[in-house]
Amino acid sequence: MICDKCGEKEANVHLTKIVNGEKNEIYLCENCASQSNEFSFGTDHNFTFQNLLAGILSPAINNESSQNNLLNNKVVCNKCNSSYQEFSQKGLFGCAECYDIFENKLESLMKRIHGNTEHSGKVPQRRGGRLKLKRKINDLRDQMQEAIAMENFEKAAILRDQIHEIDSEMEGEVNGEH
Amino acid sequence: MENIDYSSHLFSEAGPEKDVIISSRIRLARNIEDISFPNKAKDSERKEIVEMTKQVIADQEKYQFNLLDLYEISDIDREILLEKHLISRDHAKRRVGKALFLNNKQDISIMVNEEDHFRIQVLSPGMDLDKLWKKANEIDDLLEENLDFAFSEKWGYLTACPTNVGTGLRASIMCHLPALNLTNRIDKVMGAISQLGLAVRGMYGEGSNPAGNIYQISNQITLGHSEEDIIDNLKSVNQQIVEQERKARQIMLNNEIDNLKDAIKRSFGVLKYAYTISSKEALQLLSDVKLGIDLGIINDLSADLISELLILIRPAHLKISEGRDLTNKELNIKRAEMIQEKI
Ligand SMILES: [Zn+2]
Ligand SMILES: [Zn+2]
Numbered sequence: 001m002i003c004d005k006c007g008e009k010e011a012n013v014h015l016t017k018i019v020n021g022e023k024n025e026i027y028l029c030e031n032c033a034s035q036s037n038e039f040s041f042g043t044d045h046n047f048t049f050q051n052l053l054a055g056i057l058s059p060a061i062n063n064e065s066s067q068n069n070l071l072n073n074k075v076v077c078n079k080c081n082s083s084y085q086e087f088s089q090k091g092l093f094g095c096a097e098c099y100d101i102f103e104n105k106l107e108s109l110m111k112r113i114h115g116n117t118e119h120s121g122k123v124p125q126r127r128g129g130r131l132k133l134k135r136k137i138n139d140l141r142d143q144m145q146e147a148i149a150m151e152n153f154e155k156a157a158i159l160r161d162q163i164h165e166i167d168s169e170m171e172g173e174v175n176g177e178h
Numbered sequence: 179m180e181n182i183d184y185s186s187h188l189f190s191e192a193g194p195e196k197d198v199i200i201s202s203r204i205r206l207a208r209n210i211e212d213i214s215f216p217n218k219a220k221d222s223e224r225k226e227i228v229e230m231t232k233q234v235i236a237d238q239e240k241y242q243f244n245l246l247d248l249y250e251i252s253d254i255d256r257e258i259l260l261e262k263h264l265i266s267r268d269h270a271k272r273r274v275g276k277a278l279f280l281n282n283k284q285d286i287s288i289m290v291n292e293e294d295h296f297r298i299q300v301l302s303p304g305m306d307l308d309k310l311w312k313k314a315n316e317i318d319d320l321l322e323e324n325l326d327f328a329f330s331e332k333w334g335y336l337t338a339c340p341t342n343v344g345t346g347l348r349a350s351i352m353c354h355l356p357a358l359n360l361t362n363r364i365d366k367v368m369g370a371i372s373q374l375g376l377a378v379r380g381m382y383g384e385g386s387n388p389a390g391n392i393y394q395i396s397n398q399i400t401l402g403h404s405e406e407d408i409i410d411n412l413k414s415v416n417q418q419i420v421e422q423e424r425k426a427r428q429i430m431l432n433n434e435i436d437n438l439k440d441a442i443k444r445s446f447g448v449l450k451y452a453y454t455i456s457s458k459e460a461l462q463l464l465s466d467v468k469l470g471i472d473l474g475i476i477n478d479l480s481a482d483l484i485s486e487l488l489i490l491i492r493p494a495h496l497k498i499s500e501g502r503d504l505t506n507k508e509l510n511i512k513r514a515e516m517i518q519e520k521i
Binding site for chain 1: 209211213214215217218257260267270293315318319322323326327328329330331332333334335336337338339340341343344345347375382389399400401402403404405408456457458461492493506
């Protein structure tokens with residue numbers, strides 16, 4: 001692998017830095033690495049990553065009471081064995097269940113990285129039916145409120161019926177599954 | 179196991195906005211629900227994912243993929259894939275269960291067991307994000323037909339790194355901005371871009387003055403916006419950059435035409451006759467010549483050739499072309515030869 005800075009020598013220093021939530025990987029030769037004071041250096045990947053992520057992660061930790069904090073840091077994902085401390089060092093979750101286990105920490109973390117805490121993009125085609133219906137209901141509710149505000153009660157009633165219809169469809173689905 | 183096609187077809191096609199935009203890319207991150215992410219998965223689980231992917235791909239007819247086992251292939255082949263931007267640096271590190279599914283045209287690929295189980299990537303020359311999103315979306319559906327992806331109603335598609343969660347979408351554009359750089363406007367433009375939730379970085383080398391004046395611009399935010407909104411945001415910012423760059427080129431043409439012509443033709447001369455050339459110098463001179471082509475100062479050369487050369491002059495490609503390992507000194511000589519063979 002060739003150095004990112006001089007483009008000449010073999011790169012043997014690997015850096016990961018997070019700038020505004022974007023993860024950047026940088027590879028430098030020893031020479032360029034020692035000359036640069038833009039970053040903090042270390043050949044140990046985790047060490048540098050820990051420092052760089054710390055800026056994002058530590059405020060979330062500090063905001064909580066220390067007792068809570070202690071408790072939370074002891075929680076370990078029962079599927080992959082990751083602790084929150086391990087996550088904050090690596091910057092990586094170990095499995096999908098980690099998202100449930102560390103749920104109470106994620107709200108502020110995601111807010112800091114993305115400025116948002118609610119997915120509004122694509123939904124899986126095959127298994128995302130429920131969420132699609134939920135979104136449809138929210139959409140219809142908005143339209144119903146609008147209709148009521150415009151005193152168009154006839155339209156509001158039609159929308160209400162549509163909402164009920166989807167509601168019962170969703171319930172049927174849940175009952176069918178379990 | 180298939181062999182790698184070392185030639186580059188991708189840049190032999192014309193793409194929209196090609197005077198400024200070299201290529202565009204869409205990447206989607208996905209994971210299988212019941213298996214730990216690659217950083218925690220066992221060797222056997224990662225291998226199982228490769229097998230599952232193989233099956234899904236065998237069961238459909240629309241797309242043809244070749245499977246490259248990144249543990250089995252040679253170091254030089256891994257470097258080649260990296261230089262072609264087909265795999266990430268992270269993925270180039272040898273580990274059991276890492277694989278790449280690649281189509282013949284090399285514009286669609288699926289990295290298996292990089293940071294996430296799947297990284298679907300599609301790329302095209304020029305500016306073509308809408309078409310790319312359509313294609314990536316289709317391949318995502320195709321995988322999802324037979325695989326259960328990790329997805330939560332609140333967080334969307336779950337990824338190993340929290341910076342990818344939600345859509346798992348990274349859209350990016352590689353652009354050539356020599357005039358913005360020469361007229362000292364680049365920092366201002368870049369500053370404005372980073373205010374808009376986009377990340378800018380040099381393609382080759384760090385800092386605000388990357389080799390070859392080539393920049394990569396991509397979305398940073400993946401959660402809370404739809405894929406279409408993320409892409410539209412990048413597209414509109416990009417349109418402004420294209421306009422700014424063209425404006426800066428026009429200003430240079432109006433005020434500095436003689437100096438500009440002289441500088442570009444000198445760079446062309448060095449590329450044509452140098453005996454040895456470093457990659458940094460080559461990137462800079464190729465940038466000058468590309469600008470010359472786009473401005474009509476150099477007429478008997480195609481800009482696509484320059485884009486192709488950006489990849490062909492990199493070390494692993496030169497070594498493959500020579501058929502043996504090369505020292506730094508030999509690389510610089512071979513690089514000059516390669517350039518002269520093409521232009
Ligand atoms: Zn260096
Ligand atoms: Zn876990």
